[in-house]
Amino acid sequence: MVARSVLYRKQVEKLGEVTEPLSIEDAIAKIKDMAGIKSDRSYKNGRTRKAVDQTVELVMHLGIDARQADQMLRGAISLPKGLGKDRKVIAFCDGPLVDEAKAAGAIEAGAQELVDKVTKGWFDFDVAIAHPSMMGKVGKLGRVLGPQGKMPTPKAGTVTPNVAATVKEFSAGRIEFRNDSGGNIHLPVGKVGFPAEDLKENIDSVMKHMIKLKPAAAKGTYVKRVCLTATRTPSVPLAVGS
Numbered sequence: 001m002v003a004r005s006v007l008y009r010k011q012v013e014k015l016g017e018v019t020e021p022l023s024i025e026d027a028i029a030k031i032k033d034m035a036g037i038k039s040d041r042s043y044k045n046g047r048t049r050k051a052v053d054q055t056v057e058l059v060m061h062l063g064i065d066a067r068q069a070d071q072m073l074r075g076a077i078s079l080p081k082g083l084g085k086d087r088k089v090i091a092f093c094d095g096p097l098v099d100e101a102k103a104a105g106a107i108e109a110g111a112q113e114l115v116d117k118v119t120k121g122w123f124d125f126d127v128a129i130a131h132p133s134m135m136g137k138v139g140k141l142g143r144v145l146g147p148q149g150k151m152p153t154p155k156a157g158t159v160t161p162n163v164a165a166t167v168k169e170f171s172a173g174r175i176e177f178r179n180d181s182g183g184n185i186h187l188p189v190g191k192v193g194f195p196a197e198d199l200k201e202n203i204d205s206v207m208k209h210m211i212k213l214k215p216a217a218a219k220g221t222y223v224k225r226v227c228l229t230a231t232r233t234p235s236v237p238l239a240v241g242s
Contacts, residue, residue, distance in 0.1 A: 021239035024203055027228045028196045031056060034233040035192040052233035053084070053193045058206055058238075060185045061225040064218045071215040073185065074178040079199040080205050082173030084191040086150040089170050092130040092138045092152065093163050101129070104164040105171035110139060118144070121123065128152050130159050141187045149176070187212060192230050203228070203238075 007108035022030065083235040089230050091101035094111040100108035108114055109127060115137050118128075128145060130138045130152035138152060152158040156176045160166045177187050189202040207226070214222050229235035 006100055013240045020228075021237040023239055024200050024228075026237045027194065027238050028056075028199050028203075030236045031228055032196070042198045051230070053191045054187050054230050056190050056192055056194070056199060056228065056230050058187050058189045058203055058231065059227045059235070060187075060207070060210055062179065062185065062210070063221045064179065064183045064215060064217075066179055066181050066183045066189060068217065070217045071138070072179060073210070073215070074153075074176075075213070075215055076170075076174055076176045077187075077206060077209050078169055078172075078174040079189065079202045081190060081194065081196060081202050083175065083188055084194060087171055087173070088125040089126055089129060089167050090125045091163050091167055092128065092134040093151075094131075094134070097131060097163050100164040101167050104167040106167045115141065116160070125150070127176070128158060129163055129170065130167050131163050132159055135159060149178075151230060156180045165187045176236065207240075238242050 014085045039049070043145040062073070064073065066072060086105075088107050089105060091097070091106045091109040092111065092114055093101055093109060098111075106129070108117070111134060118141055123144075128138075128150050135152070141153050154160075156178075157166065157174075158170075158176070175187060177185055179185050187206055189206060190199045194202075207223075211223065224238055225241045227235040228238050
């Protein structure tokens with residue numbers, strides 16, 4: 001039997017019995033209530049636990065066959081209210097594009113020297129953007145960036161001639177997504193500290209976007225289950241179409 005923490009048990013008690021999926025508004029309220037419960041325990045050395053503005057995540061279980069290439073979902077989306085933090089973006093480019101990318105918010109930009117830096121084990125970034133002309137050099141990084149989900153790809157919109165504009169979008173909250181082997185999509189939609197209206201707008205935007213992407217080959221019920229959760233809370237079932 002899995003041992004649950006005191007905090008988790010308090011959150012479950014706060015959640016109460018949920019027999020039906022909730023509206024977006026009610027689900028957000030439940031998440032905020034649970035995330036607001038503080039741990040009574042300190043660290044062993046006596047330090048008190050810091051309050052953390054937890055990330056709110058939307059999980060959609062879709063009726064797709066993840067083994068079929070024509071049913072896989074992959075891309076990027078800009079959230080209308082952002083993610084609540086700046087993301088670290090790098091850009092593989094050369095010439096005048098280097099200065100343009102840095103001016104747009106890239107923490108690093110360059111050509112072979114940046115490829116070499118990543119090859120040597122530097123991964124302190126969230127998103128990598130690449131100009132198409134750079135893919136001959138960047139391609140060899142697939143072994144290390146692919147497993148981390150950081151490899152630039154045209155499908156995710158991270159291989160583009162519009163380097164500066166794309167850097168700006170991803171720095172401000174544009175996020176990549178792809179389904180996992182079980183047909184699930186996991187996407188952050190903001191922070192617990194966001195106003196409820198902002199979280200709702202982000203959630204609405206993601207759900208509408210995913211529904212538009214329904215593969216023609218997908219059969220039966222497309223959106224099977226949707227849940228909302230925060231970094232340290234139980235999940236809450238969300239009513240589809242709410």
